[in-house]
Amino acid sequence: MATVELPARERVERLEQMWQGKPGILGWLTTTDHKKIGLLYFWTTLVFFAAGGAEALTMRTQLAHANNNVVGPATYDELFTMHGVTMIFFFIIPMTTGAFGNYLIPLLIGARDMAFPRMNALSYWIFLTSGLFLYIGFATGNGPNGAWFGFTPLTERAFSPTRAEDFYTLALIFNGISSSLGSANFIVTMFKLRAPGMSFNRMPTFCYAFLAASFGLLFALPVLTADCIYLYLDRIVGTHFFDPAHGGSVLLWQHLFWIFGHPEVYILIVPAFGIATSIIPAMTQRKLVAYPLVAIAELLVVFIGFGVWAHHMYTTGLPTIQVVFFGAATAMVVIPSSIQVFSWCMSMVTGRARFKTPLLFIAGFIWMFVNGGLTGIMFVSIPFDQQVHDTYFVIAHFHYIIFGAAVFPIFGGMYYWFPKVTGKLYLERPGQISFWLIFVGTNLLFFPMYIVGLLGMPRQIYTYPGNMGWTAYNLAETIGGFLTAFGILVCVGNLLVSYLRGLPSGPDPWLGPTLEWATSSPPPEYNFAVIPTVTSAYPNWDPEDREEDVRKLADGVMVLEEGHEQPVVTTADGNFSEVIEMPHSSPWPPTLGLCLGLVFTFLVLEKFFVAGIFGALCLLSLVGWHAKEPQEA
Amino acid sequence: MTDYIFGGRREGEVPRTHEGRNPRDVSHLASQRLGVPVAWWGIAMLVASEATLMFTFIGTYYYLRSKTPVWPPVGDPEPHVVVPLILAGVLATTSLPMQLASMAARAGRLVATRRLIVLALIVQCGYISYEMWDYQHELQTTTPSHDAYESIYYVLLGADHGHVWIGILLNVWLLAKLGRGLTMYRLNATIAVTWYWHFVNLLTLFVIGTLTSATLL
Amino acid sequence: MTRLRKLSLLQWFGLFAAAGIWLAQHGIGQGMAEARCSAAGGGISNDAVQIVLMIVAGVVILAAEAASVVVFRATSDASYHSPPPVGRMRMIAIATMSTNLIFLVIILLDGIASILDVACRNS
Numbered sequence: 016m017a018t019v020e021l022p023a024r025e026r027v028e029r030l031e032q033m034w035q036g037k038p039g040i041l042g043w044l045t046t047t048d049h050k051k052i053g054l055l056y057f058w059t060t061l062v063f064f065a066a067g068g069a070e071a072l073t074m075r076t077q078l079a080h081a082n083n084n085v086v087g088p089a090t091y092d093e094l095f096t097m098h099g100v101t102m103i104f105f106f107i108i109p110m111t112t113g114a115f116g117n118y119l120i121p122l123l124i125g126a127r128d129m130a131f132p133r134m135n136a137l138s139y140w141i142f143l144t145s146g147l148f149l150y151i152g153f154a155t156g157n158g159p160n161g162a163w164f165g166f167t168p169l170t171e172r173a174f175s176p177t178r179a180e181d182f183y184t185l186a187l188i189f190n191g192i193s194s195s196l197g198s199a200n201f202i203v204t205m206f207k208l209r210a211p212g213m214s215f216n217r218m219p220t221f222c223y224a225f226l227a228a229s230f231g232l233l234f235a236l237p238v239l240t241a242d243c244i245y246l247y248l249d250r251i252v253g254t255h256f257f258d259p260a261h262g263g264s265v266l267l268w269q270h271l272f273w274i275f276g277h278p279e280v281y282i283l284i285v286p287a288f289g290i291a292t293s294i295i296p297a298m299t300q301r302k303l304v305a306y307p308l309v310a311i312a313e314l315l316v317v318f319i320g321f322g323v324w325a326h327h328m329y330t331t332g333l334p335t336i337q338v339v340f341f342g343a344a345t346a347m348v349v350i351p352s353s354i355q356v357f358s359w360c361m362s363m364v365t366g367r368a369r370f371k372t373p374l375l376f377i378a379g380f381i382w383m384f385v386n387g388g389l390t391g392i393m394f395v396s397i398p399f400d401q402q403v404h405d406t407y408f409v410i411a412h413f414h415y416i417i418f419g420a421a422v423f424p425i426f427g428g429m430y431y432w433f434p435k436v437t438g439k440l441y442l443e444r445p446g447q448i449s450f451w452l453i454f455v456g457t458n459l460l461f462f463p464m465y466i467v468g469l470l471g472m473p474r475q476i477y478t479y480p481g482n483m484g485w486t487a488y489n490l491a492e493t494i495g496g497f498l499t500a501f502g503i504l505v506c507v508g509n510l511l512v513s514y515l516r517g518l519p520s521g522p523d524p525w526l527g528p529t530l531e532w533a534t535s536s537p538p539p540e541y542n543f544a545v546i547p548t549v550t551s552a553y554p555n556w557d558p559e560d561r562e563e564d565v566r567k568l569a570d571g572v573m574v575l576e577e578g579h580e581q582p583v584v585t586t587a588d589g590n591f592s593e594v595i596e597m598p599h600s601s602p603w604p605p606t607l608g609l610c611l612g613l614v615f616t617f618l619v620l621e622k623f624f625v626a627g628i629f630g631a632l633c634l635l636s637l638v639g640w641h642a643k644e645p646q647e648a
Numbered sequence: 649m650t651d652y653i654f655g656g657r658r659e660g661e662v663p664r665t666h667e668g669r670n671p672r673d674v675s676h677l678a679s680q681r682l683g684v685p686v687a688w689w690g691i692a693m694l695v696a697s698e699a700t701l702m703f704t705f706i707g708t709y710y711y712l713r714s715k716t717p718v719w720p721p722v723g724d725p726e727p728h729v730v731v732p733l734i735l736a737g738v739l740a741t742t743s744l745p746m747q748l749a750s751m752a753a754r755a756g757r758l759v760a761t762r763r764l765i766v767l768a769l770i771v772q773c774g775y776i777s778y779e780m781w782d783y784q785h786e787l788q789t790t791t792p793s794h795d796a797y798e799s800i801y802y803v804l805l806g807a808d809h810g811h812v813w814i815g816i817l818l819n820v821w822l823l824a825k826l827g828r829g830l831t832m833y834r835l836n837a838t839i840a841v842t843w844y845w846h847f848v849n850l851l852t853l854f855v856i857g858t859l860t861s862a863t864l865l
Numbered sequence: 866m867t868r869l870r871k872l873s874l875l876q877w878f879g880l881f882a883a884a885g886i887w888l889a890q891h892g893i894g895q896g897m898a899e900a901r902c903s904a905a906g907g908g909i910s911n912d913a914v915q916i917v918l919m920i921v922a923g924v925v926i927l928a929a930e931a932a933s934v935v936v937f938r939a940t941s942d943a944s945y946h947s948p949p950p951v952g953r954m955r956m957i958a959i960a961t962m963s964t965n966l967i968f969l970v971i972i973l974l975d976g977i978a979s980i981l982d983v984a985c986r987n988s
Binding site: 202 | 650652654655656657659662663664665666667669677680681682683684685686689690693694696697698700701704705708711712715716721792793794795796797799800803817821825831832833834
Binding site for chain 1: 970
């Protein structure tokens with residue numbers, strides 16, 4: 016209950032003043048607002064997307080004709096390595112979790128910010144510095160060149176004597192810290208900061224998807240970190256983790272890499288599933304079919320995904336009594352994905368589908384995901400897998416999944432939430448054109464790869480002879496690649512023009528079911544003037560609850576304007592536990608991000624004492640960070 | 649006025665815990681909150697991540713062992729058993745004063761909290777001092793670059809020592825904070841650091857158990 | 866303990882037990898299979914290990930399934946839209962009743978394939 020009797024307008028003004036960030040560049044540097052951090056992630060990942068895309072188009076140009084010489088083999092090795100690392104670690108994960116997750120999750124659960132706002136900012140600054148770290152390596156002729164999965168012994172010092180693979184191992188460890196911190200933040204936020212009354216059976220499926228991805232990252236990244244530590248120590252100190260001559264095991268790298276790597280690919284697509292399950296109810300004006308099954312399917316696909324890793328190792332000579340475990344789990348992991356596909360399709364068929372641009376991208380996503388998923392099931396068969404391993408068939412499969420199942424929903428989500436973030440409507444006709452260009456382009460780019468893979472074209476080759484029957488397919492793929500790139504430019508251009516000249520959108524142009532549509536567009540820094548009343552999984556479709564919010568504001572209830580206040584609930588049932596004070600602007604996250612960047616820089620330069628000094632500065636930054644408690648700010 | 653109830657309670661019944669700035673208020677407010685605090689979940693996430701890392705190291709140890717007929721390999725010294733196990737047990741006992749410190753903080757007994765943390769810290773510092781001496785002493789005999797057994801031995805043990813060091817630094821920081829009084833923030837920090845120590849103590853038992861298994865099994 | 870609290874515990878058992886036991890069976894089963902065929906391998910027969918793992922895991926999964934069914938039936942007056950804790954328990958019970966069977970199939974496939982297969986043949 017408010018201790019001061021104030022009219023509603025004055026309460027809102029008090030909230031505005033309380034939550035206002037610092038102005039200008041300083042504001043962006045010291046922000047802890049999840050929305051600003053989400054936007055920082057969004058623009059930064061777009062730059063990395065462009066870099067990864069340029070790497071891809073260079074490779075496609077090289078492969079357009081047989082015996083081409085646009086780039087040589089050494090450069091080509093760097094290109095496919097950097098393309099894979101960039102797209103996975105510096106585009107999809109930070110775009111889905113960092114941009115979409117950060118911006119939307121507090122809004123979806125009726126919260127004012129993430130559970131650990133400063134740590135949220137730190138995740139971004141570490142992401143930025145780790146990306147700069149990797150690309151400085153690339154720019155100085157030390158671009159990693161051992162493929163994104165860096166198999167030993169190729170990446171050991173004996174076969175990769177330059178600093179390239181040092182940049183690889185350290186960049187992955189460095190970037191992993193960002194994602195680990197981010198995933199911890201998401202889990203605690205979704206568990207504890209939901210609006211009182213939002214129990215697990217009232218939580219949006221977007222949140223279940225991000226819970227699944229976050230738990231996946233939390234448990235998968237340390238395994239990759241351990242693997243990279245072993246490789247770094249082998250290279251720098253001369254340990255023998257992967258050296259069979261001294262008791263090590265080459266396959267140890269692969270086991271650990273894929274124990275991370277397979278959950279990673281589910282982590283790439285599950286947030287996109289969350290985007291799809293948000294768009295479909297809004298665009299069909301229908302509650303999602305089989306909500307409990309979709310919620311658990313999102314968690315299950317990542318969980319079972321931790322048990323399938325050796326299906327990437329069917330050609331390494333593992334004993335069949337071991338391999339059967341992975342065949343069984345791989346066969347069954349299809350089921351949770353299929354549950355979701357069924358739900359999406361049935362929701363669209365039984366609802367009143369409006370095929371605006373966001374839903375077009377989701378329809379395209381379903382097509383691409385089912386296509387890639389069917390070929391994924393084919394890999395369950397060990398003999399088939401052994402035949403197509405390391406061919407373009409594999410590249411086709413995972414690009415249908417990654418581009419189709421991760422990138423299509425990202426584009427759909429950009430269009431869907433554009434009005435919320437900017438307060439403007441995007442232009443619909445160019446939006447639809449961008450979809451068709453991208454859809455036709457990606458199918459032209461990736462489908463011929465299935466055929467050329469079955470015809471025997473290996474992956475990661477910089478050229479090929481002219482008499483293999485591969486040339487026409489490669490040319491088609493290259494044309495598809497450039498068509499896709501053009502479509503993406505149309506999309507980005509459309510959003511830019513719409514931002515500058517679009518019509519006002521109002522708070523809820525889609526009549527969406529979830530809470531982000533219950534506040535203004537763009538949302539104020541404090542998200543909601545009152546913490547929303549929640550009595551169902553589709554709170555914005557409950558008019559009585561939204562009317563109650565208006566009365567609460569007038570009565571000064573759940574406005575929580577005595578500080579940067581946020582309610583905390585019990586985990587499963589959303590019972591109202593306490594009101595806490597949130598931290599606000601802070602210079603420590605960028606400071607710590609910079610110090611950590613310098614630690615890794617001096618590690619790669621093998622100046623360990625200097626790295627240690629900056630490590631100590633990191634610890635001092637942490638002390639400074641916690642010097643002022645939130646209630647003292 | 650409408651009787652608003654959210655998540656089973658009225659806004660006025662729910663503690664504004666950030667207002668706890670002295671031991672009595674902190675204790676009173678903490679008793680009114682439901683479930684575990686946000687900080688508990690925060691440390692649970694850290695523990696999950698670090699446990700996965702450490703159990704990857706432990707898994708690596710057993711994986712390499714399964715590939716090696718004689719373990720430790722010929723030429724590598726067998727690990728000591730008695731002293732490391734006893735010391736790991738001694739470290740594990742510091743979970744008791746830490747847990748009591750946490751409970752004392754919740755009850756608003758600040759002096760007791762500080763004393764219990766100091767007691768735990770003394771034992772923890774004694775443990776790590778011996779272990780640092782022993783680690784550098786062993787390095788004079790064999791190095792991680794000798795073979796894969798020594799590589800995983802030193803990485804696994806060193807990582808465990810690193811986690812103990814972090815715990816000690818956390819305890820020092822916590823004592824410095826509690827030296828200025830008890831707030832809800834510092835209570836939450838005490839709870840979080842206590843759980844971190846429970847994890848480190850249990851982890852150390854697993855790590856020492858794994859390393860000594862080369863002699864015992 | 867109140868009836869709701871007991872139901873809640875059953876519901877969480879239904880969610881975590883099957884998943885947890887599959888994780889253990891999978892990790893131990895494939896690890897022991899690889900160790901059996903490695904340089905330091907030998908010892909207990911792989912078939913014996915896998916049969917025991919399959920039976921133990923199967924029993925736990927069936928118990929988890931039974932727990933989910935009990936919670937589902939005990940909450941039949943409500944729906945998964947209902948307020949917590951009943952609505953939450955029903956939603957999770959509906960979900961786990963369906964998905965625990967997936968774990969059962971996986972461990973049966975694992976166990977049967979391990980027994981029928983020839984030990985230590987390269988894939």
